[in-house]
Amino acid sequence: MSKQIVIFIAPPGAGKGTQANLLAEKFGLVHIETSKIIEAKLKDADPNDPAMAEEKRKWLSGELNTPAIVKDWLLGKVSELAAENKSIVLSASPRTLYEAEAGMPEFEKLYGRGNIKVFHITLSEEESMKRNSGRRICEKNRHPIPNFPEYQNLTTCPQDGSPLITRALDKPEVIRERYRVYKVETEPVLDYLKKDGYTIIVINGEQPIEKVFEDILKNF
Numbered sequence: 001m002s003k004q005i006v007i008f009i010a011p012p013g014a015g016k017g018t019q020a021n022l023l024a025e026k027f028g029l030v031h032i033e034t035s036k037i038i039e040a041k042l043k044d045a046d047p048n049d050p051a052m053a054e055e056k057r058k059w060l061s062g063e064l065n066t067p068a069i070v071k072d073w074l075l076g077k078v079s080e081l082a083a084e085n086k087s088i089v090l091s092a093s094p095r096t097l098y099e100a101e102a103g104m105p106e107f108e109k110l111y112g113r114g115n116i117k118v119f120h121i122t123l124s125e126e127e128s129m130k131r132n133s134g135r136r137i138c139e140k141n142r143h144p145i146p147n148f149p150e151y152q153n154l155t156t157c158p159q160d161g162s163p164l165i166t167r168a169l170d171k172p173e174v175i176r177e178r179y180r181v182y183k184v185e186t187e188p189v190l191d192y193l194k195k196d197g198y199t200i201i202v203i204n205g206e207q208p209i210e211k212v213f214e215d216i217l218k219n220f
């Protein structure tokens with residue numbers, strides 16, 4: 001199998017991180033989570049750097065981080081992995097038209113257009129609010145623990161045993177803002193890709209995790 005890029009575009013709470021992890025495990029892809037790259041950069045940032053302080057403020061309030069900065073961080077990571085001949089799955093990227101216009105030509109250069117697959121996982125605002133308000137992540141590796149009944153009694157991460165925490169960005173007012181931002185900033189990426197000749201594979205995200213994954217596998 002030639003190296004490939006799988007892209008998941010979905011609103012917050014659609015479980016794209018979970019699905020990307022499942023796909024990564026099954027086929028040995030590297031899961032690149034833009035949010036993890038941003039979190040890592042902000043964590044290591046010099047607290048006296050005003051540009052990074054501004055990025056941190058945006059992150060915590062649910063606004064999108066500066067596209068040019070995110071794009072550079074992401075492309076750096078992708079070219080690293082392409083050089084190692086690794087297949088990757090991207091959750092939540094490209095998140096803006098700007099990222100798509102800047103990133104897709106680079107992805108095509110590195111991986112070949114025929115090796116890029118785009119999934120759109122759909123989810124209503126109501127369902128997004130419901131799922132995200134109880135969502136947790138693990139402290140050690142940021143593994144997402146969605147707000148599903150089967151996970152309610154968990155106190156530690158099933159994968160690495162570290163404690164589960166709630167992120168500031170999973171507060172209701174921040175979730176609502178993230179959904180609004182998704183509609184305005186991210187959905188136009190789908191139209192851009194369609195116009196550019198990509199086939200968008202639409203998956204109904206309002207189903208149990210296993211069913212969503214099944215639908216993805218049918219189209220993989």
Ligand SMILES: [Zn+2]
Nearest residue numbers: 138143157160
């Ligand atoms: Zn974990």
